[in-house]
Amino acid sequence: MTATAAPGTEESIFELSGLEPGAPQGHRAHLIGWRRRALVAMALIACLGLFGLTRWLALTPHLNAHWTTNGQGRLELQSSPLPSLQALQGRTLLAITDAQGRQLPVDVLLLHRSPRWQVDDAARSRQVLQQEALAERLASGSVDLWFETGQMATVPAQPRGFAGLGWMLWPLAGLALLLVLFAAVVMLARPHARNLLFAVMALCQAGNLLFIAMESTRGLGLPVGASSLDLQMRLALDAFTGAAMVHAFALHPFRLPRARVIAGLTWAGVAAFLLLMQLGVLTPVWWWAQGLCVALGGVALLVIRRSLQAEANPYAVVMQRLGLVTLATLVLVTVAVAASARMPVVAHGVAVGASVTWYLFLASLLLLTPFLARSRQVLREFALLAGVSTVAASVDLLFVAVFSLNAFTSLAVAVFVALALYAGVRQFVLQQVLGRNMLTTERTFELLYRAARDVQVRPRRYPQRLGQLLRDLFEPLDLVRVSRVPSRTRVLGGGSALVVPVRGPEEGQAPAAALLLRFAKGGQRLFTHDDARLADRVVQQLRRAVAYDQAVERGRHEERQRLAQDLHDDIGARLLTLMYQAQSTEMEDYIRHTLQDLKTLTRGLAAAEHRLSHAAAEWKADLTQRLTAAQATLGWSFSCDEDLRLSVVQWSALTRVLRELVSNSLYHGHASRVDVVLQIIGPGLHLTVADDGQGRNPTAWAHGLGLGGVRKRVKALGGTVAWRENQPRGIVCEVQSEAFNVTS
Amino acid sequence: MAVKVLILEDNPVARSFLCRVVRESFSDAIVLTEAGDLETARRHISLTGGSQGLHGADPFKLILVDLELPDGNGMELLAELTHYPATKIVTTLYSDDDHLFPALQCGADGYLLKEDRFEVLVEELQKIVRGQPPLSPAIARRLLTHFRPGGDSLAPDSGFSPPAFTTSKPVPMEKQPDHERLTPRETEVLTYLSKGFTIKEIASLMGIKWFTVNDHIKSIYKKLNVSSRAEAAVLASKQGLV
Numbered sequence: 001m002t003a004t005a006a007p008g009t010e011e012s013i014f015e016l017s018g019l020e021p022g023a024p025q026g027h028r029a030h031l032i033g034w035r036r037r038a039l040v041a042m043a044l045i046a047c048l049g050l051f052g053l054t055r056w057l058a059l060t061p062h063l064n065a066h067w068t069t070n071g072q073g074r075l076e077l078q079s080s081p082l083p084s085l086q087a088l089q090g091r092t093l094l095a096i097t098d099a100q101g102r103q104l105p106v107d108v109l110l111l112h113r114s115p116r117w118q119v120d121d122a123a124r125s126r127q128v129l130q131q132e133a134l135a136e137r138l139a140s141g142s143v144d145l146w147f148e149t150g151q152m153a154t155v156p157a158q159p160r161g162f163a164g165l166g167w168m169l170w171p172l173a174g175l176a177l178l179l180v181l182f183a184a185v186v187m188l189a190r191p192h193a194r195n196l197l198f199a200v201m202a203l204c205q206a207g208n209l210l211f212i213a214m215e216s217t218r219g220l221g222l223p224v225g226a227s228s229l230d231l232q233m234r235l236a237l238d239a240f241t242g243a244a245m246v247h248a249f250a251l252h253p254f255r256l257p258r259a260r261v262i263a264g265l266t267w268a269g270v271a272a273f274l275l276l277m278q279l280g281v282l283t284p285v286w287w288w289a290q291g292l293c294v295a296l297g298g299v300a301l302l303v304i305r306r307s308l309q310a311e312a313n314p315y316a317v318v319m320q321r322l323g324l325v326t327l328a329t330l331v332l333v334t335v336a337v338a339a340s341a342r343m344p345v346v347a348h349g350v351a352v353g354a355s356v357t358w359y360l361f362l363a364s365l366l367l368l369t370p371f372l373a374r375s376r377q378v379l380r381e382f383a384l385l386a387g388v389s390t391v392a393a394s395v396d397l398l399f400v401a402v403f404s405l406n407a408f409t410s411l412a413v414a415v416f417v418a419l420a421l422y423a424g425v426r427q428f429v430l431q432q433v434l435g436r437n438m439l440t441t442e443r444t445f446e447l448l449y450r451a452a453r454d455v456q457v458r459p460r461r462y463p464q465r466l467g468q469l470l471r472d473l474f475e476p477l478d479l480v481r482v483s484r485v486p487s488r489t490r491v492l493g494g495g496s497a498l499v500v501p502v503r504g505p506e507e508g509q510a511p512a513a514a515l516l517l518r519f520a521k522g523g524q525r526l527f528t529h530d531d532a533r534l535a536d537r538v539v540q541q542l543r544r545a546v547a548y549d550q551a552v553e554r555g556r557h558e559e560r561q562r563l564a565q566d567l568h569d570d571i572g573a574r575l576l577t578l579m580y581q582a583q584s585t586e587m588e589d590y591i592r593h594t595l596q597d598l599k600t601l602t603r604g605l606a607a608a609e610h611r612l613s614h615a616a617a618e619w620k621a622d623l624t625q626r627l628t629a630a631q632a633t634l635g636w637s638f639s640c641d642e643d644l645r646l647s648v649v650q651w652s653a654l655t656r657v658l659r660e661l662v663s664n665s666l667y668h669g670h671a672s673r674v675d676v677v678l679q680i681i682g683p684g685l686h687l688t689v690a691d692d693g694q695g696r697n698p699t700a701w702a703h704g705l706g707l708g709g710v711r712k713r714v715k716a717l718g719g720t721v722a723w724r725e726n727q728p729r730g731i732v733c734e735v736q737s738e739a740f741n742v743t744s
Numbered sequence: 745m746a747v748k749v750l751i752l753e754d755n756p757v758a759r760s761f762l763c764r765v766v767r768e769s770f771s772d773a774i775v776l777t778e779a780g781d782l783e784t785a786r787r788h789i790s791l792t793g794g795s796q797g798l799h800g801a802d803p804f805k806l807i808l809v810d811l812e813l814p815d816g817n818g819m820e821l822l823a824e825l826t827h828y829p830a831t832k833i834v835t836t837l838y839s840d841d842d843h844l845f846p847a848l849q850c851g852a853d854g855y856l857l858k859e860d861r862f863e864v865l866v867e868e869l870q871k872i873v874r875g876q877p878p879l880s881p882a883i884a885r886r887l888l889t890h891f892r893p894g895g896d897s898l899a900p901d902s903g904f905s906p907p908a909f910t911t912s913k914p915v916p917m918e919k920q921p922d923h924e925r926l927t928p929r930e931t932e933v934l935t936y937l938s939k940g941f942t943i944k945e946i947a948s949l950m951g952i953k954w955f956t957v958n959d960h961i962k963s964i965y966k967k968l969n970v971s972s973r974a975e976a977a978v979l980a981s982k983q984g985l986v
Binding site for chain 1: 761837859863882939941
């Protein structure tokens, strides 16, 4: 069923989604240069910024030594190239001198990273205190270390240098840079509220990644302020991400009626929470922080669910599923970290591992989401990434937390388990996240074949058949004809719509209309570029079928015309000569009759079809002329309910039957009046030829060639013919057929 | 003064038949010139002053042109003779409009069907010369489409109609001049003819005299001549021939 779309919706559907970067409309071509320059500028700034950051980190003073943790939760010096520490290898570090010169006891917390993921409040504040003290001391140039045996070593602070930054920093920093660039591209492609929110999310996560990168440096010695700011900043980043996600889901793909209210409430709530956190009202801090993130995730899911209820949109469906997976991962991570907090030995490792996994997962989600519609391959692998990483992370943490395995061992086991699950559950996961894969090759072929056959038989049904085929293949929520025609099939709205240009069957015809399909599979699936290519091929195949059929028909038509022409010219001319030389009037009439029959046949061959109304007009004129020439009158009555297209058989049969019957009345019956009644109603034909001539007793007639021909023709029309006597004089011939017009 | 008639027909039997028809039709003294092919005909015509009608000599008054000729189509001759002051009649075995209509467009004043009887041919010839040319329903249909604003289209009974997609037909920007358009009465006459009504029936249906109907038909023929020539002129000027 087709309907015309309201102009507003047509326009909005036709616009590209802002989340497809780098694809602005044609009429903004003059702005592309500006954007490109801006993008290059931003990229340069980002790279410079990154370089600056790493350089700053490299200049940070640190203790050039390797430490391990011993059983009592204290640090042991493992090795060091510094001369002052050579003798103290293997000793436990007890305290350091802080900025004010006091002794500050230190323990393993000095090595821990990321106060944000420290569950215990007291431990966190101690950690921050110790790390800040060390940082300040290092900034002043040297630090005093007190070891267990009462020895003290004054160690100079050396800058890290790029070598001391650790290998984890570069990939993390690179990922953060990628996110920043991505945010810039998205913002430049279409400055829009949705894209702004997406950019906010990307930038926040980039910030998180940078923090992790910064803290991934080994050994002791972080920049001043890194620890103390860690919790606040990262919590803020996480909260902003969550709020932006809620806001974005309220706007896209379907703008909820109370979007502003929802967004406003969310942002206000987040701001209030951060304020309270700053004031120290909310304890225990970590639980509240995680609670906020989970709550924001839950609210986002509710919003997208509401959006789905308002309008079935495959984009929303996929977002909902991914959102569920993400939220589940977050909850799992929280539970794992909380569970491991009981065991101080492994707590830190689990916390770091979990948090890094979680942020990497989130970053990859952000990077890949806009490309959902690009290719089904990406979507499939992404779905797997989501599933497998969730499982791997949880299994890893489980093993570490519950079975107290070594981090390495547990990681190895987790990867093994994940791979096993990947192989086993792949199909299941794909179906669950992507929706049932309804387009098998076999089914596509079957649909296309049937459509092509149908179009070959009835080429006029090409547009309807194409629409139906597209509907069968993609099961869209609706199918609408639009007047703005692209040159090729295109995926719009990030996969929510597909616009297919519809070309006529002839080659070289410009497409006159386009079909817009919205929401594949009743709103459950996104259109991908594979679908666009499939649609292009389908249209091409149908056109070929029609063109082939037309070419065959043309060939046949030309051949028939040649045949008709040859017959007519040669045989007709000879019959004409014979007619002129006829010895008697009967002979002349007979040959004339033959000649006219030949003309009927060749004309039937040459012309493709005959309209009933035209044929009836010609019959009437023809009969009038003949009867007038024979000084008789014609009574003509013709009625039909539909102006049929007569086939060659029907037209030539009727013409010759009429001619034969009237000839009979004229020359054998010597009639002075002939009444012809022709009715073609529905599938039936009824013809009556009545005259007032001398014919009597038709049952006793010996049918010659002429009347025998009439019976043959009538049989070809699927009917019967009968002669009876007319009152008071003459003969009536009745032809009846109930199967005359049987529409195929 | 004898009336000069030219009969162009390649079949000798048919030619002598047509000669008999012509002699029977007119009471005047007839001088018959027979030609078996286009070249001979052209020679005869140039003897009477050429096709442009510079006729110092005595021109033909009536020319019968067969369409099916061995060295070409009779329409070529018709096209050359557009300014020749004679009644030009086409004779042909074909009675369908695909063959007759182009001949009428080339300037024929009427047509005769070779299959008709002697008496019918005589009567038809007399009528054409009197100015009452015949018009079969098929030709009437073609004329209607020809004169419809928007120009000529394919004959309705030939081949596939264009697919459902094409945009609407281009409409001419300029209105056609009056001598190329039919008056409403003429269109009415044509419509009745295309449905198969005889001239008598049309006269009684429209409430006019029999002669008036014939006048309309004559005027339609003339307009067909003019419009066809005008089209040809436009085409020629477009192609830079004029």
